[in-house]
Amino acid sequence: MSVQLAIDPAHSAVLSMDFSTAIVSIYSPDPQSFLARTASVLKQARSSGITVIHVRVGFRPKLPEINPRNTLFSAIKNSVKHQQLFEGAAGEIHPAVAPEGDDISVTKHRASAFTGTDLDMILRANDIDTLILFGIATSGVVLTVRHAADADYRLVVIKDCCADLDAEVHACLVDKVFPRQATVLSASEFLEGLKSIKPASEP
Amino acid sequence: MSVQLAIDPAHSAVLSMDFSTAIVSIYSPDPQSFLARTASVLKQARSSGITVIHVRVGFRPKLPEINPRNTLFSAIKNSVKHQQLFEGAAGEIHPAVAPEGDDISVTKHRASAFTGTDLDMILRANDIDTLILFGIATSGVVLTVRHAADADYRLVVIKDCCADLDAEVHACLVDKVFPRQATVLSASEFLEGLKSIKPASEP
Amino acid sequence: MSVQLAIDPAHSAVLSMDFSTAIVSIYSPDPQSFLARTASVLKQARSSGITVIHVRVGFRPKLPEINPRNTLFSAIKNSVKHQQLFEGAAGEIHPAVAPEGDDISVTKHRASAFTGTDLDMILRANDIDTLILFGIATSGVVLTVRHAADADYRLVVIKDCCADLDAEVHACLVDKVFPRQATVLSASEFLEGLKSIKPASEP
Amino acid sequence: MSVQLAIDPAHSAVLSMDFSTAIVSIYSPDPQSFLARTASVLKQARSSGITVIHVRVGFRPKLPEINPRNTLFSAIKNSVKHQQLFEGAAGEIHPAVAPEGDDISVTKHRASAFTGTDLDMILRANDIDTLILFGIATSGVVLTVRHAADADYRLVVIKDCCADLDAEVHACLVDKVFPRQATVLSASEFLEGLKSIKPASEP
Numbered sequence: 018m019s020v021q022l023a024i025d026p027a028h029s030a031v032l033s034m035d036f037s038t039a040i041v042s043i044y045s046p047d048p049q050s051f052l053a054r055t056a057s058v059l060k061q062a063r064s065s066g067i068t069v070i071h072v073r074v075g076f077r078p079k080l081p082e083i084n085p086r087n088t089l090f091s092a093i094k095n096s097v098k099h100q101q102l103f104e105g106a107a108g109e110i111h112p113a114v115a116p117e118g119d120d121i122s123v124t125k126h127r128a129s130a131f132t133g134t135d136l137d138m139i140l141r142a143n144d145i146d147t148l149i150l151f152g153i154a155t156s157g158v159v160l161t162v163r164h165a166a167d168a169d170y171r172l173v174v175i176k177d178c179c180a181d182l183d184a185e186v187h188a189c190l191v192d193k194v195f196p197r198q199a200t201v202l203s204a205s206e207f208l209e210g211l212k213s214i215k216p217a218s219e220p
Numbered sequence: 221m222s223v224q225l226a227i228d229p230a231h232s233a234v235l236s237m238d239f240s241t242a243i244v245s246i247y248s249p250d251p252q253s254f255l256a257r258t259a260s261v262l263k264q265a266r267s268s269g270i271t272v273i274h275v276r277v278g279f280r281p282k283l284p285e286i287n288p289r290n291t292l293f294s295a296i297k298n299s300v301k302h303q304q305l306f307e308g309a310a311g312e313i314h315p316a317v318a319p320e321g322d323d324i325s326v327t328k329h330r331a332s333a334f335t336g337t338d339l340d341m342i343l344r345a346n347d348i349d350t351l352i353l354f355g356i357a358t359s360g361v362v363l364t365v366r367h368a369a370d371a372d373y374r375l376v377v378i379k380d381c382c383a384d385l386d387a388e389v390h391a392c393l394v395d396k397v398f399p400r401q402a403t404v405l406s407a408s409e410f411l412e413g414l415k416s417i418k419p420a421s422e423p
Numbered sequence: 424m425s426v427q428l429a430i431d432p433a434h435s436a437v438l439s440m441d442f443s444t445a446i447v448s449i450y451s452p453d454p455q456s457f458l459a460r461t462a463s464v465l466k467q468a469r470s471s472g473i474t475v476i477h478v479r480v481g482f483r484p485k486l487p488e489i490n491p492r493n494t495l496f497s498a499i500k501n502s503v504k505h506q507q508l509f510e511g512a513a514g515e516i517h518p519a520v521a522p523e524g525d526d527i528s529v530t531k532h533r534a535s536a537f538t539g540t541d542l543d544m545i546l547r548a549n550d551i552d553t554l555i556l557f558g559i560a561t562s563g564v565v566l567t568v569r570h571a572a573d574a575d576y577r578l579v580v581i582k583d584c585c586a587d588l589d590a591e592v593h594a595c596l597v598d599k600v601f602p603r604q605a606t607v608l609s610a611s612e613f614l615e616g617l618k619s620i621k622p623a624s625e626p
Numbered sequence: 627m628s629v630q631l632a633i634d635p636a637h638s639a640v641l642s643m644d645f646s647t648a649i650v651s652i653y654s655p656d657p658q659s660f661l662a663r664t665a666s667v668l669k670q671a672r673s674s675g676i677t678v679i680h681v682r683v684g685f686r687p688k689l690p691e692i693n694p695r696n697t698l699f700s701a702i703k704n705s706v707k708h709q710q711l712f713e714g715a716a717g718e719i720h721p722a723v724a725p726e727g728d729d730i731s732v733t734k735h736r737a738s739a740f741t742g743t744d745l746d747m748i749l750r751a752n753d754i755d756t757l758i759l760f761g762i763a764t765s766g767v768v769l770t771v772r773h774a775a776d777a778d779y780r781l782v783v784i785k786d787c788c789a790d791l792d793a794e795v796h797a798c799l800v801d802k803v804f805p806r807q808a809t810v811l812s813a814s815e816f817l818e819g820l821k822s823i824k825p826a827s828e829p
Contacts (some may be wrong), residue, residue: 018312022374025775032246036788038782043303046736057803074267077731079728081728081730081748081751081752082744082747082748082751083751084372084750084751086349086372086373086374087372088369088374088401089369089400089401098342112315114386119688121686121690122686126744126748126819127303127370128366128370129370132370132371132747133744133747134744135691135742135743136367137733137742138691138736138741138742139469139690140698141575141689141693142690142692142693143690145773146289156396156397156400158366159362159366159397160366160370163331163362163363163366164332164363165600166290166291167330167331167332167335167363168335169287169290170289171289171291171549181374183396185392185396186392186396186397188758189389189392189393190392190397191386192389193359194359194362194385194389197292197359198291198292207303208749280527280528282525284525284527284545284548284549285544285545285548286548287547287548287549290548323613324483324487325483329541329544332546333543336541336543336544337539337541338488338532338539338540338541340539341488341532341533341538341539342487342488342777343779344490345487345488345489345490345493348489372750398523409768438676460648489666490778491774492755492778492779492780493778494775494780494806494807495775495806533776534775534776535772535776538776538777551724552695554814562802562803565767565768565772565803566773566776567739567773569737569768569769570738570769572696572697572698572737572774573736573737573738573741573769574741575693575696576695576697577695577697589802591798591802592798592802592803595794595795595799596798596803599765599792599794599795600768600799601767603765604694604735605700623671
């Protein structure tokens, strides 16, 4: 299949979300090929002149960002064991898909990459209007996808760079929910589409 | 089943979303019982002292709120026929579940009830920390649910006051995605739970 | 003096703030010339193809938008007399500078035109990156100016379309605080500058 | 004069803004007494059980947060010399008023402490409704004060822990603009007022 990818690298960013070492090991059934695929998307995006942004969860000591009313995140605040998933090497982005060169890193404290972060500020500052998104878990990515749709970004979701413990939820989101707001592609379709796009800096 | 509903009416609000006459007629397979059920939730919420907030989509003339990059909403901007769904009687909230008494109405121009509205301002101004949500379509409600979770509201979703054209999407969201952030109840469970809660003004 | 106005009408909007009949009568020492001057700015902006947006304060019945902790606005909520300034003809924009044609109206419930409104959504949807601002009182305009600066809009303030009860505060803001973020012009300088700009639709 | 300070330490936070070593040395005419006064406010706030939050400007390498349209901040992005004010020891908070113990640090990239930061998230997560603010320059503090007023925080400004290169601007803001939204106190009035407040943890 020929994929026509109508994106302008100078106004596009890849959002690689929640690829910390701990999260990858928990959510991905086949980490090696999952990481290799994602690494190759990041590499080609960079060489095409697309901005690459990494988003991960992180906290200050004693997690002052967390509200006791927030079920999901107060479970982390109340458990030293849960917190260890976000600290030290476990909490860092897996070396296979880690930030390189001019990549930008954003730390979030909630599910959406936009909530309480400077992500929207950075995107606007760089005149970015198109996002290529993927991450773990798929059921977490849905919020950022829709948050971004409401903020008027053009959206591409790379489905096989998303992973979820529940295969049915993954399929439902990727096949039925995401397509209402986003172009949903496989990594190979995206890479194929990138080939026909010249980086802005080339003649 | 006995439902223990741990909510304080003085700090709770019902969010009834997108019950316009046109949307109800498109999305609900059995509008009569769907509306009767929802009306009864609204009525009991009011008499329990819970704030009731109605959210619907609406636009200024010529839809200056819509960005051409927003696929979902520019489809409305570009089609007079689509716009008619949000105008006049079709766009008003269905009389069976319409605002009454001190109910509050919020007009939105995007999928989330929070995006570009004064909803969060109103909730904070009234010290509301718990939301009881439902609406059409279920796949639209998911964004507001997660937006609200990220904003640290306690959440109850009333599943049979949600409706979606795709039964599989409805089931996946209601059974698997919503429960990660919210207590998911049927209308009858919610009404049963309300009985054990005295309104704040009673002795 | 020759004014070089480096604005592109297709990406610019005038923000005319808080010109309700009651507010004009309270704050302006010489309403007739003040309104005539402002009307002429609005008229020339429209005929140059600049979007015109009017912002005024307004509330739902019983003011559910107001938090008792907000000193400024709870004073309004607690006083029927204060509320009358925002209701009926008194609360409407003065007829001399009222919305015309495709002008856009925004209702706010706080000091800044951005807080809890769809103003930023509308500006982004229309690819507007430059704001020409003025309003009453000058000490209220300062917040929207700085809010807009933080949101990366290019800014022009028209100083003699601002008014404040305290002449010293007006002078301090207009002469010393606004120039740090905005180009500060008189109405006649702005109108002079507009002459050299052709509307986008002209050949 | 006896000051009645109606604050509850468990729901209050001190915001100490822009006390980096470089900014202090540029803006304060008498750094030694200025820093001693501020340090004593921080110390007493901590021992009264008030949360202390430090806010400073900082950037990622190459300043991707900055929009070329933002006059104030693109001047920094375009000047290596300006950037040095925010890097290394110069950009760190002055040792005399630096974070201690459980103090929280927030990094901003715009004028307001709220723009593009997790400050509001942290304040809400900790049920904080009252802010005691001060910082450099006074003309920068005004935005955070009004931003916070619009977000319904109760406000106290400590005037002699603010400094501005222009004495007239400082006086105008502190004497005439801040009092419209905030209680304006001297450091000694604040410290005097604190004495009558028992920390929440005491019997």
